[in-house]
Amino acid sequence: MTEINLPRPDRSIERYRMTGTPIALEKRKASDFNRVAFAAAHVVADPFADNDPWLTPAIDWEGTLRFRHRLWDLGLGVAEAMDTAQRGMGLAWPQAQELISRALKEASTRQDALIACGVGTDGLAGSDYSPGQIVEAYQEQLDFVQGQGGRVILMASRALAASAKSPDDYLETYARVLAKANEKVIIHWLGEMFDPALEGYWGNRDHNVAMDTCLEMIEANADKIDGIKISLLSKEKEIAMRRRLPAGVRMYTGDDFNYAELIAGDEEGHSDALLGIFDAIAPAASKALASLKRGASGEFFDILEPTVALSRHIFKAPTRFYKTGVVFLAYLNGLQDHFTMVGGQESTRSTLHLAELFRLADKANVLADPDDAARRMRSFLAVRGVQ
Numbered sequence: 563m564t565e566i567n568l569p570r571p572d573r574s575i576e577r578y579r580m581t582g583t584p585i586a587l588e589k590r591k592a593s594d595f596n597r598v599a600f601a602a603a604h605v606v607a608d609p610f611a612d613n614d615p616w617l618t619p620a621i622d623w624e625g626t627l628r629f630r631h632r633l634w635d636l637g638l639g640v641a642e643a644m645d646t647a648q649r650g651m652g653l654a655w656p657q658a659q660e661l662i663s664r665a666l667k668e669a670s671t672r673q674d675a676l677i678a679c680g681v682g683t684d685g686l687a688g689s690d691y692s693p694g695q696i697v698e699a700y701q702e703q704l705d706f707v708q709g710q711g712g713r714v715i716l717m718a719s720r721a722l723a724a725s726a727k728s729p730d731d732y733l734e735t736y737a738r739v740l741a742k743a744n745e746k747v748i749i750h751w752l753g754e755m756f757d758p759a760l761e762g763y764w765g766n767r768d769h770n771v772a773m774d775t776c777l778e779m780i781e782a783n784a785d786k787i788d789g790i791k792i793s794l795l796s797k798e799k800e801i802a803m804r805r806r807l808p809a810g811v812r813m814y815t816g817d818d819f820n821y822a823e824l825i826a827g828d829e830e831g832h833s834d835a836l837l838g839i840f841d842a843i844a845p846a847a848s849k850a851l852a853s854l855k856r857g858a859s860g861e862f863f864d865i866l867e868p869t870v871a872l873s874r875h876i877f878k879a880p881t882r883f884y885k886t887g888v889v890f891l892a893y894l895n896g897l898q899d900h901f902t903m904v905g906g907q908e909s910t911r912s913t914l915h916l917a918e919l920f921r922l923a924d925k926a927n928v929l930a931d932p933d934d935a936a937r938r939m940r941s942f943l944a945v946r947g948v949q
Contacts, residue, residue, distance in 0.1 A: 566936045568917045569948050580932050582924040585845045585865070590637035591674050596855040597825055597832070598812065599847065600639040600678065601840035602646035603630055604888050605653060605661065607902045615906040619657050625898055626661070627668050630677075632897070636848035638840060639676030640665065641715060645756060646838040647680075648885055650720070652905025655684040659706060666710045678748060679707045682717035689724035693735045696722050700739045714747040715791070715836075716740075720759040729765030729775040736779045746788035748814060748836070751776060753794040755881040769794055773803055784808045791816045791836040795881070797824055804831055818877040818884070822866040825851075826859060838884060839873040842891045843928050872922040875915075883910040887919050893942075894923065894935040901942060913946040 564580045592599070606629060611620030630640050642665045643649055643658040653661070662679045669675035683699035691699075696719060707714050722735055740747065753769075754761035764772035764779075780787055789812030792800055797820035804813040815824040815833035824833040840847045850865040876887035886907055893901040901908050920939050929935040943949075 564932050564936045566920075566939060567943070567948065568920065568939075569914060569943070570917075571914055575948070578921060580924045580929075580936065582927045582929055582932060584930050584932065585849055585927050587636070587845050587930070588849065589635050590848050590852055592637050592639065592676050594637050594855060595851040597851055598639070598676075598814070598834040599637075599840065599851055600641040600676070600814070600836040601633050601844060601847070602641040602644040602836065602838045603633060603841050604885060604892065605647045605904055606892075606898050607900075607904045609900045609902040615902075615904070619653055619904045621657065621661070621904065622898070623664060627664060629892070629897060630665055630668060631672075633841075633844055634669075634672060634675045636844050637674075637851070638844060638848060639678065640669070641678055641680070641836050642666075642712075643680040644715065644717070644750075644838075645752065646841055646885060646888060648904050648907065649680055649682070649717070650684055650757070651882070651885070652903070652907060655682075655703065658684065662707060662712060663710055666712050670711075678713040678715045679710075680715050680717045680750075681707055681747075683719040683721045686719075686721035689721070691721050691725040693731050693738070696725065696735050697738045700735075701742060704739065704742055708744050713745060714743060715750055716747050717750045718752045718757075718760050718763055720757070723760050723763050726765060732764050732775060733779050733782070737783060740783045740786040743786050746786060748788050749776075749780070749790040750816075750836075751790060751792045751794070752816075753792075755795060755879065756793055756884075757882060769796070769799055770802075773799070777803065777806055780811060781808055784811055787811055789814050789834065793817070795819050795877070800824060800833065801828075804833060818873045819870070821873070822850075822863060822870055826854065826862060838888060839869070839876065842876065842888045843869045843872070843926070845930070846926070846928055868926040869928060872919070872926045872928070875919060875922050880910075883907070886911040887916070890916055890919060891923060891928070894920065894938050895928075895930045896934055896938075913943070913948065916942070 606625035791814035793816030814836040853861040
């Protein structure tokens with residue numbers, strides 16, 4: 563068994579013995595699943611760019627697109643240019659445009675590539691915008707994605723959250739934007755734990771009251787909506803909303819704390835998936851979803867349950883820093899040769915946090931090559947002063 567020295571909270575060093583059994587990488591298709599499953603994919607930064615990381619994004623396009631092909635090879639869809647790609651948190655709309663264009667071009671080379679792209683209002687900063695101005699900002703991005711032949715994920719708008727005077731402003735804005743959609747879109751309700759600027763979305767800080775407004779919007783525009791992804795980290799709220807959705811409108815879980823049981827569902831329905839954690843645990847997610855379609859629900863939970871503790875750690879408060887853990891796991895798994903992020907976001911989690919991530923990833927069987935992962939971890943720890 564491979565052993566590695568890892569720091570502990572009491573400042574001691576633990577000799578940790580790895581016990582995980584890597585999950586084999588097996589090619590699958592989306593048709594191998596009985597759930598629609600998107601992974602919100604991260605971007606690979608260019609560590610050799612001569613830039614100011616906090617100010618100017620530098621993207622390794624080859625590495626970024628190679629990662630998307632890996633997700634497609636596993637049967638997973640790609641949710642492109644979302645918050646996992648650091649949208650609005652290091653990745654501005656001009657870079658998101660290029661990312662969307664490149665990813666859609668790559669998807670067009672395959673018959674089985676499921677992809678949907680984030681549309682938002684990144685170009686607006688501050689508050690006090692009219693619904694018309696917010697609609698125009700959405701429209702610009704909607705036109706771009708649709709012009710590229712892409713499906714749309716309608717992201718929550720910071721400008722709308724800052725400017726709306728009442729729930730009616732949300733209803734008006736979404737109705738006007740959805741009227742311009744060529745195909746059914748996925749609505750994205752991102753909670754304030756993921757982005758503090760979105761607190762009070764749908765016109766109320768009480769999620770249950772806000773849900774009423776969101777459902778009113780969905781019911782009024784159901785012919786334009788494929789589904790809604792909610793990221794509130796509450797299985798109770800997701801299930802309550804799922805049971806109230808109009809017929810034909812999907813619930814896409816964005817709950818990185820409770821995804822296994824929400825995807826499995828209950829006697830009244832289930833959630834499909836649009837998850838950031840699926841970026842980090844893609845082989846496990848793919849194998850588990852294939853098991854679920856075969857009716858092997860026990861195997862589904864056996865595979866996914868060990869990943870839940872890892873996911874809860876990666877997404878722990880401040881939840882908005884979860885991207886650091888996702889990219890760190892990509893580094894440990896050899897999917898990129900460095901731990902560098904757009905916007906210098908590799909600095910947002912502590913050495914202790916990442917050491918615990920390593921332990922949990924091992925226990926969740928998601929380290930593809932334990933020996934190589936240990937080598938990479940030692941290199942990282944040496945820079946952080948752990949010998």
